[in-house]
Amino acid sequence: MKPKILMFSFIYLLCTGAVNSALAEEIVIGIGQQGSTSLKQQMPSRGLSRQEVSAQYGEPLSRTGPTGNPPIETWHYDFFSVYFESNTVIHSVIKHVRSDQGQEQSAQ
16 A cells, blocks of 8 residues: 555656646846846946046955966956956956845945
């Protein structure tokens, strides 16, 4: 009797798990599509100098580096980070802000 109950329990779990996973929807958002478009337009662009970034965006909250060869330094602002190779911007990255954190920050 017990093997039958175990078998039916196993089949039940398999079926309900299969139904639940079949109903789940997977949403895929490409890396390039993530983040605020307006914030992307406001970040420093590749090729700017440290002086230009400092003049346009002010002093960063913190700085990391330089490390490596060539020397890479990171300036951290509220919503993005800027990566410099020597004196030149090579990349700007939007920081991830959870939706509930973003609402709290805009309310302050």
